[in-house]
Amino acid sequence: MTKLTFIDSDILFSFFAINKEKENKYFETGSIDNEDLDSIMKLIEEIESNNETICLSEISVLEILCTINRQKSSFKIPTILTKIYKFCDILPLNNLLIKLSWFIGSNYNYHSGDALHISFCLFNNIKKMILKDKVFYESCLKIKDDYKKKGFQEIETFFQNIDYAQGVPERILQKFSNIENLIIKRI
Amino acid sequence: MDLMEDKKINLGDLIFILFYKYGGKIKGSTKLQKLIDIIRLDTDLKVNIEYSPYKYGNFSQQVNDTVQVFLDNQWLIKEEFMYQKDKKINIFRLSSKGKKIAKVLYDNLLTGELKSLNILDKFINKNQERIIAYSYFWYPKTAIKSRIREEIFKRSPILSNLEGDLEQEYNSIINSGKSVKEVIQESWKC
Numbered sequence: 503m504t505k506l507t508f509i510d511s512d513i514l515f516s517f518f519a520i521n522k523e524k525e526n527k528y529f530e531t532g533s534i535d536n537e538d539l540d541s542i543m544k545l546i547e548e549i550e551s552n553n554e555t556i557c558l559s560e561i562s563v564l565e566i567l568c569t570i571n572r573q574k575s576s577f578k579i580p581t582i583l584t585k586i587y588k589f590c591d592i593l594p595l596n597n598l599l600i601k602l603s604w605f606i607g608s609n610y611n612y613h614s615g616d617a618l619h620i621s622f623c624l625f626n627n628i629k630k631m632i633l634k635d636k637v638f639y640e641s642c643l644k645i646k647d648d649y650k651k652k653g654f655q656e657i658e659t660f661f662q663n664i665d666y667a668q669g670v671p672e673r674i675l676q677k678f679s680n681i682e683n684l685i686i687k688r689i
Numbered sequence: 690m691d692l693m694e695d696k697k698i699n700l701g702d703l704i705f706i707l708f709y710k711y712g713g714k715i716k717g718s719t720k721l722q723k724l725i726d727i728i729r730l731d732t733d734l735k736v737n738i739e740y741s742p743y744k745y746g747n748f749s750q751q752v753n754d755t756v757q758v759f760l761d762n763q764w765l766i767k768e769e770f771m772y773q774k775d776k777k778i779n780i781f782r783l784s785s786k787g788k789k790i791a792k793v794l795y796d797n798l799l800t801g802e803l804k805s806l807n808i809l810d811k812f813i814n815k816n817q818e819r820i821i822a823y824s825y826f827w828y829p830k831t832a833i834k835s836r837i838r839e840e841i842f843k844r845s846p847i848l849s850n851l852e853g854d855l856e857q858e859y860n861s862i863i864n865s866g867k868s869v870k871e872v873i874q875e876s877w878k879c
Contacts, residue, residue, distance in 0.1 A: 512869035519860070521853025538863075546847050556847075560829070568876035569869075573858040585850040587826075587842045594829045613874050635870045 506557040511565040709791035713783040717817040732805035747831035
């Protein structure tokens with residue numbers, strides 16, 4: 503079975519700072535003389551050697567595109583987008599995934615984009631989540647810890663207080679429980 | 690009458706019309722499946738048909754069943770073509786009997802229906818893979834169970850795609866004292 507790995511958008515963006523010269527230097531000397539890009543190279547090696555597939559949401563792609571645009575390089579977008587599709591699976595969001603992100607964003611320390619990312623990972627049975635951002639990483643661990651201690655108690659209480667929700671769909675609970683086995687790694 | 694009202698079209702009629710539009714020949718069962726799905730998803734023509742994601746993307750058994758009826762009635766002729774050592778593709782052609790029916794149906798299309806079908810013009814000289822790529826790119830939900838996604842998107846190792854395209858932008862962010870993550874979060878504010 504394919505091992506699906508999610509990488510945060512800042513990591514994906516940094517992938518594109520790697521060029522052939524840096525790659526050669528890394529393989530010859532073990533370092534690019536840039537700690538951040540060394541960790542990126544190490545990650546790429548790990549993903550490739552474990553035959554993992556990078557799996558991202560269309561929101562991750564949007565984050566990359568908006569960031570490139572803000573750097574005044576929108577002319578590069580078609581090239582970058584094509585390359586992303588060549589080494590990543592890009593999957594859509596769905597209604598329940600967004601509702602799960604509402605719970606996560608309402609109860610944990612998440613930026614809205616990151617709440618969608620963790621929810622995306624849970625919904626798509628992602629095995630490993632690779633992050634660099636400390637706040638994002640710690641918030642994911644907190645969900646994991648809370649689930650271990652309280653199970654579905656918090657998510658059920660959250661939706662119970664919303665008039666129209668009338669309970670939580672079984673599918674959300676089932677996907678939310680993926681947090682237990684999700685490997686969350688910080689580089 | 691509401692101009693945006695859905696126009697209903699019978700699946701059998703649509704198949705005849707598609708063949709007529711494509712010069713009487715469609716190469717690939719998947720291509721036929723995708724063309725009908727694109728009409729369903731991209732136009733206001735309402736086709737009474739159920740699609741669900743399968744190993745080559747969205748699939749409808751109704752399309753295959755209807756094609757079988759066409760073959761049984763000799764409105765269509767099927768040929769198998771080996772395009773690689775172990776790969777074959779079905780080529781469907783309208784028979785002379787089928788062509789007559791298709792022409793009548795095509796000639797009787799309303800202006801609005803013809804306009805809706807024009808979205809398929811961009812696929813006339815495209816092979817099956819390009820149409821599948823269109824479908825997977827614009828409608829990723831249709832590809833969730835696909836076994837050919839890697840082939841369609843021409844998957845290649847990560848490093849083979851990295852040519853420092855954003856090196857300058859990356860350096861500019863780092864030199865500004867911010868992290869890439871911070872700049873990404875700022876992008877949500879635009």
